[in-house]
Amino acid sequence: MRGISKLAHELGLSTGTVSRALNDVPGVHQNTRRRVLEAAQRLGYEPNQAARNLALGQTRSIGFMIDLDPDTAANGDNFFMGVFDGVQSILTPLGLDLFVLPCPSKQHRFAYLDRLVARRLVDGMLLSGTEQHDPRIELLQEAGLPFAALGRSETEAPFAWVDLDFEAVAEAAVDRLVSQGHRRIAVTVPFGELNFGLVFKAAYRKALKKHKIAYDPEIVFQSGFGDEDGYFLVDAMLDRPDPATAIVLIFEAAAIGMYRRLEERNLRPGTDLAIVGFRDEAIVRHLRPRLTRFEVSLREVGIALANVLVDQINAKDQAGHTPAQSKVPMTLLPGESDGPPAKNDRRRSHSLPETSRSA
Amino acid sequence: MRGISKLAHELGLSTGTVSRALNDVPGVHQNTRRRVLEAAQRLGYEPNQAARNLALGQTRSIGFMIDLDPDTAANGDNFFMGVFDGVQSILTPLGLDLFVLPCPSKQHRFAYLDRLVARRLVDGMLLSGTEQHDPRIELLQEAGLPFAALGRSETEAPFAWVDLDFEAVAEAAVDRLVSQGHRRIAVTVPFGELNFGLVFKAAYRKALKKHKIAYDPEIVFQSGFGDEDGYFLVDAMLDRPDPATAIVLIFEAAAIGMYRRLEERNLRPGTDLAIVGFRDEAIVRHLRPRLTRFEVSLREVGIALANVLVDQINAKDQAGHTPAQSKVPMTLLPGESDGPPAKNDRRRSHSLPETSRSA
DNA sequence: CTGAAAGCGCTTACAG
DNA sequence: CTGAAAGCGCTTACAG
Numbered sequence: 001m002r003g004i005s006k007l008a009h010e011l012g013l014s015t016g017t018v019s020r021a022l023n024d025v026p027g028v029h030q031n032t033r034r035r036v037l038e039a040a041q042r043l044g045y046e047p048n049q050a051a052r053n054l055a056l057g058q059t060r061s062i063g064f065m066i067d068l069d070p071d072t073a074a075n076g077d078n079f080f081m082g083v084f085d086g087v088q089s090i091l092t093p094l095g096l097d098l099f100v101l102p103c104p105s106k107q108h109r110f111a112y113l114d115r116l117v118a119r120r121l122v123d124g125m126l127l128s129g130t131e132q133h134d135p136r137i138e139l140l141q142e143a144g145l146p147f148a149a150l151g152r153s154e155t156e157a158p159f160a161w162v163d164l165d166f167e168a169v170a171e172a173a174v175d176r177l178v179s180q181g182h183r184r185i186a187v188t189v190p191f192g193e194l195n196f197g198l199v200f201k202a203a204y205r206k207a208l209k210k211h212k213i214a215y216d217p218e219i220v221f222q223s224g225f226g227d228e229d230g231y232f233l234v235d236a237m238l239d240r241p242d243p244a245t246a247i248v249l250i251f252e253a254a255a256i257g258m259y260r261r262l263e264e265r266n267l268r269p270g271t272d273l274a275i276v277g278f279r280d281e282a283i284v285r286h287l288r289p290r291l292t293r294f295e296v297s298l299r300e301v302g303i304a305l306a307n308v309l310v311d312q313i314n315a316k317d318q319a320g321h322t323p324a325q326s327k328v329p330m331t332l333l334p335g336e337s338d339g340p341p342a343k344n345d346r347r348r349s350h351s352l353p354e355t356s357r358s359a
Numbered sequence: 360m361r362g363i364s365k366l367a368h369e370l371g372l373s374t375g376t377v378s379r380a381l382n383d384v385p386g387v388h389q390n391t392r393r394r395v396l397e398a399a400q401r402l403g404y405e406p407n408q409a410a411r412n413l414a415l416g417q418t419r420s421i422g423f424m425i426d427l428d429p430d431t432a433a434n435g436d437n438f439f440m441g442v443f444d445g446v447q448s449i450l451t452p453l454g455l456d457l458f459v460l461p462c463p464s465k466q467h468r469f470a471y472l473d474r475l476v477a478r479r480l481v482d483g484m485l486l487s488g489t490e491q492h493d494p495r496i497e498l499l500q501e502a503g504l505p506f507a508a509l510g511r512s513e514t515e516a517p518f519a520w521v522d523l524d525f526e527a528v529a530e531a532a533v534d535r536l537v538s539q540g541h542r543r544i545a546v547t548v549p550f551g552e553l554n555f556g557l558v559f560k561a562a563y564r565k566a567l568k569k570h571k572i573a574y575d576p577e578i579v580f581q582s583g584f585g586d587e588d589g590y591f592l593v594d595a596m597l598d599r600p601d602p603a604t605a606i607v608l609i610f611e612a613a614a615i616g617m618y619r620r621l622e623e624r625n626l627r628p629g630t631d632l633a634i635v636g637f638r639d640e641a642i643v644r645h646l647r648p649r650l651t652r653f654e655v656s657l658r659e660v661g662i663a664l665a666n667v668l669v670d671q672i673n674a675k676d677q678a679g680h681t682p683a684q685s686k687v688p689m690t691l692l693p694g695e696s697d698g699p700p701a702k703n704d705r706r707r708s709h710s711l712p713e714t715s716r717s718a
Numbered sequence: 719c720t721g722a723a724a725g726c727g728c729t730t731a732c733a734g
Numbered sequence: 735c736t737g738a739a740a741g742c743g744c745t746t747a748c749a750g
Contacts (some may be wrong), residue, residue: 003727014737019729029735046477050412051727054742059409068444081461085427088463100459102440104447118405227641253641260645282586282612283642286619362743373721378745388719410743413726 007045011035022047061097062087062309063122065113065136067129068105079298080128083150086302087126090310096123110135117143124309126150130161131193146316148309148323150301153195160312160323162304165330166196166250169294170203171210172332173248173276176292178211180340182274186219186237186244188251200250219244223251227283230257234265238273238347245341246274252281255291255337265347272347274338279330290335301328366404370394381406420456421446421668422481424472424495426488427464438657439487442509445661446485449669455482469494476502483668485509489520490552505675507668509660511684512554519671519682521663524689525555525609528653529562530569531691532607532635535651537570539699541633545578545596545603547610559609578603582610586642589616593624597632597706604700605633611640614650614696624706631706633697638689649694660687 001009004022008015013032021028021036028036039045053059064087066080084100091098099122103112113136116122123146127136130151137155140147148160170187177185187204189197205215221236223229233254237243249255255277262269269275270289277284277293284291308324315321360368363381367374372391380387380395387395398404412418423446425439443459450457458481462471472495475481482505486495489510496514499506507519529546536544546563548556564574580595582588592613596602608614614636618628628634629648636643636652643650667683674680 004729005727015728016730016738017736020736023729025730027735032735044477046474048413048727049478049480050409050418051742052729053409054407054413054744055727055729057742068440068447081427084461085464088427088461089465092463092466098461100461102443102447102457102459104451105444106448107451115405118403119408121408227645231645256642256645260647283615286586286590286615288619363745364743374744375722375746376720379720382745384746386719391719407743410726411745413728414743414745416726 003048003051004045007036007039007043010043011039058123059121060095061099061122062091062124062126062306063099063101063116064126065101065103065109065116065128067109068102082298083302083305086297086299086304087306088302089299090303090306094310096310110139114139117145124148124313126305126309130195132195132198133193134195144316146309146312148305148312150305151195152199152325154198158323158325160308161325162301162308163196163199163327164296164301165327166200167203167206167327169250169278169330170200170248171207172294174204174207174211176332176334177246177248177274177276177338178213180246180274180338182246182341183213184216184219184242184244184246185213186221186247188221188223188233188247188249188254190250191222191224196250204248221247223249223254225251225253227253227255227257227260230254230259231261232257234258234261234273238265243347246276246338248276249278252277252279252284254278255284255287255293259287267347270335270337270339272342272345274341276338277335280333287337289337292335292338293333294330295333296328296330304328362407362410363404366395366398366402369402370398417482418480419454420458420481421450421483421485421665422458422460422475423485424460424462424468424475424487426468427461441657442661442664445656445658445663446665447661448658449662449665453669455669469498473498476504483507483672485664485668489554491554491557492552493554503675505668505671507664507671507682509664510554511558513557517682517684519667520684521660521667522555522558522686523655523660524686525559526562526565526686528609528637528689529559529607530566531653533563533566533570535691535693536605536607536633536635536697537572539605539633539697541605541700542572543575543578543601543603543605544572545580545606547580547582547592547606547608547613549609550581550583555609563607580606582608582613584610584612586612586615586619589613589618590620591616593617593620593632597624602706605635605697607635608637611636611638611643613637614643614646614652618646626706629694629696629698631701631704633700635697636694639692646696648696651694651697652692653689654692655687655689663687 004015004018008018018036021033022040088098103109125140125145125147127147127149130149130153132154134153134155137153137159141157150162152161152163174185189201208215221233223233255275258275259269262273277291280293280295304326311324363374363377367377377395380392381399447457462468484499484504484506486506486508489508489512491513493512493514496512496518500516509521511520511522533544548560567574580592582592614634617634621628621632626632636650639652639654663685670683
């Protein structure tokens with residue numbers, strides 16, 4: 001005999017009573033409950049999770065799907081740990097466990113999720129790295145599994161999400177650059193289908209419009225998450241007709257590469273090219289001149305995300321429930337990397353050091 | 360009706376036969392098997408995980424416990440994603456799922472693990488951030504749950520582990536510095552009980568002995584994982600009698616802070632102070648002068664770790680099985696940050712800029 | 719080769 | 735307030 005029946009046997013009780021005592025079901029004598037709790041404690045009893053899940057039809061656990069794809073993982077690295085902690089701070093008090101489910105780099109995200117969902121492994125799912133059209137969202141909607149996404153998507157039906165306030169970033173950055181005298185402001189967007197690129201671009205266009213600046217797709221640069229992407233960005237930006245005088249990044253690491261390449265070209269960030277960085281991170285904190293960037297609490301992101309999911313779980317089967325959606329604020333940390341445009345443009349040096357990657 | 364009984368009903372078969380067909384149990388007619396597989400595919404059937412776990416007494420899944428403790432999380436950030444991918448590459452083909460189990464920053468590691476183990480959530484466990492004495496190891500041994508640790512520990516009974524080859528790092532770094540003419544070589548060790556600090560220090564002492572250099576505990580510096588730790592390290596190193604001429608780091612980010620502080624003091628890494636960095640990472644790749652550092656494949660770490668665990672699982676209940684233990688090689692990437700000691704020591708400037716943190 | 723039945727360890731109406 | 739029993743959805747000896 002093992003598990004709850006062993007415990008019940010030792011106590012001379014039925015498993016039903018023991019179960020009720022353990023689960024705080026009302027209608028158990030106080031003394032009985034005390035005896036049960038004491039014995040459980042003493043014998044180190046914990047209910048078998050599988051049996052409990054089967055009987056209850058739920059798992060009391062939440063999955064958080066992340067990508068191990070090296071392109072985005074480099075980014076995720078400095079992002080998710082903080083988010084997890086925020087998520088846990090909400091879930092743990094509710095008795096919900098968090099399992100992080102890393103999708104192997106070689107596996108298809110949809111197939112990976114599909115299998116997990118069908119196996120009824122978790123009661124709720126957290127998604128990240130949402131794409132413009134993200135079939136995972138429909139999958140979860142059809143499966144009736146409560147979920148919340150870290151990131152928006154163009155998907156038709158409304159769904160629960162939390163996202164960074166990319167609109168605020170675009171507006172604050174453009175406003176600030178314009179007030180410094182910039183009129184030709186470049187931006188970065190991610191490669192591929194990641195939805196935040198769209199969101200950011202739209203907000204950027206809106207901000208330009210506000211200042212009556214024409215939109216020029218030529219100075220919207222695709223970039224990856226690495227600092228080397230910033231390195232190559234400098235040449236791509238400057239070695240073209242009518243180069244921009246400023247750029248707004250939505251990748252943390254890019255600023256590092258940009259600083260390095262600018263230095264190699266004997267140019268100075270903030271003087272010869274204005275740079276507004278993205279998230280405040282240890283890796284950019286010590287750039288000189290100090291990088292203008294945005295602060296966001298990853299813990300708050302996790303908290304918001306967990307709250308939105310819990311709301312979905314509570315509202316399950318509730319007909320007219322509107323999924324919650326919220327943006328986490330990003331506040332500007334002013335630095336000296338985004339000064340006014342240079343009076344005399346010394347950026348087209350003819351004795352440039354070669355970049356390590358040939359064009 | 361749902362699940363396997365629904366599937367069986369549609370096919371006019373018993374659940375037993377369907378189960379056997381699905382699980383490749385021999386003794387099912389070929390045509391029957393084909394029909395079952397086809398129907399399962401068509402109806403998107405996946406076995407309920409809880410029911411399967413309960414019937415089998417196993418979960419076919421592996422847990423990987425990580426810490427969300429901010430002190431170490433900053434490190435883990437740039438470490439675990441690569442390791443996960445390596446782990447998955449071994450587990451997935453074996454039909455084992457990986458759940459990452461993040462221990463909330465406020466929760467006690469032992470209690471967190473204890474609960475997971477008692478609930479029989481996984482068939483095997485991967486541990487990280489092992490401490491000198493790590494009670495989690497005994498917990499798992501007593502529970503009889505197969506496990507492998509990323510990192511060694513002083514724990515009595517032998518257990519399965521994979522670790523970075525800190526010995527090779529210490530020896531290669533000291534050899535190289537000595538051959539450049541250094542005799543006074545400092546090292547860093549982590550705060551707290553993390554076991555790799557001990558391992559590294561022992562290897563360092565051994566390497567010194569080889570070169571007949573006396574060990575001086577005064578130049579063994581405790582450090583955290585952040586780049587700011589490197590920043591403060593510079594003053595701690597230099598502003599003392601008889602400062603070391605070289606230092607070996609076992610934290611990636613520290614080099615960044617050191618470079619910055621040295622620059623503020625008008626000193627040059629590699630010329631005024633020799634620095635040997637730790638793991639090659641994007642964040643140190645662009646330091647100039649180029650940082651001498653070590654390369655290790657995180658994927659290989661994950662692969663080794665998963666293999667060691669799988670070996671433990673297979674050997675379960677096997678009496679005389681010796682747990683596998685292995686070190687992942689770290690190979691030197693020579694840079695220019697560790698040149699010979701300066702002829703004239705210009706390190707004690709009397710017009711130092713203040714550090715931002717007062718002493 | 720297939721089916722009927724027991725069992726995995728819980729929870730929860732239903733009696734008493 | 736407590737117990738006996740059914741049921742959650744699988745797997746697997748045991749018959750046939």
